Amino acid sequence: MKIPFMRLDRQFEQHKAAILALCEQVFSHGIVLQGSEVATLEDQLCSIMGTRHAVAVGSATDALFFALVSTGVKPGHKVAVPAMTFVASASPVIRAGAEPVFIDVGDDFQPDISKMIELVTAGAVQAVVAVHLYGQLFDIKPLAEACNAHNVILIEDAAQALGATLNGSAPGEHSAAATLSFDPMKIAGAFGSGGALVTNNADIADRTKRLRYHGRDENRVYQELGYNSQLASVQAAIVGFKLDHLDEWSERRNDIAHRYTAVLDEISSVTPPRELPGSHHVFHKYVLTAGSNRNRLKEHLSNAGIGTMVHYASSLHTEPMFKKYLDPSDKFREADRISKVALSLPIYPEMEDSEVDYICHQLTNFDW
């Protein structure tokens, strides 16, 4: 059996009629940029995220850059960012002229929150980018309280956590802004790049709207240097269609995750991902840790036709582009450890039961 890590082709096959009808709708009215589909998607995001404003842009990378600029991060500021995340959690900090301060991993793939709070309290950073990895939120409240108390900007990178909640709260509630990704690999992926910023602050939303289109305001006056970062109407329509299925598809992802976990719970040398109390996990990724067996397990699954990935094989502090922001005494022991032991299994709603059974079987018959 061949089970690729992702099957966007199968997703298209299953929803072809609906997706093509949306393409026809947009191409027929012809307003391919900033069409009504974009405004509809923004309304939909407000209701999913529980925020007053949503602004769709060209990617989550741009959304994070706009979030930093519009919340007041300035050149020379220091911004705490987790070391274990995708590069685009940190690169917009540099684009904004600020400096990333990398933070090691704490529990459950979360950033080390106590370290972040320590930096905030000591006045060592002017902003924090908190990243929710793999489809689960960590408890942002203590960090948000520290940021509020010390006048530090808090932004949530929720690129991987669309639809996730913790104790009923979603990204954007406790921070200045949260950013979302519609990258094709994400839970509600476009057929191309896309992203959004959500916030309860009208000034941040307005500034982001200006930045996404050449600094132009609602009176068509060019107020400041801006960019061209629009989400195409057709992509907005397709993402909107996927968001209509968000609950159903997250339920299927949860089903698959729980089947993997039931098998892995019986094996002492592997740790399945933990679901935090009060968490609605959307399982963007299913990341287990397999200790010294990781590479052998990856190879075993590959020989059985199963695609896996490592999130993340290298932590950001090892990347040349960030070298100049590191202090030689900085240590990232947990990030280094996780990069050697983590393994992501295929998880997408279009997986068939027989494929999930096959993966469970291959996990069981591995020589642990």
Ligand SMILES: Cc1ncc(COP(=O)(O)O)c(C=O)c1O
């Ligand atoms: C944690 C995280 N932040 C930011 C991004 C950037 O998203 P995009 O590809 O939409 O720019 C990604 C996407 O891969 C991500 O996983």
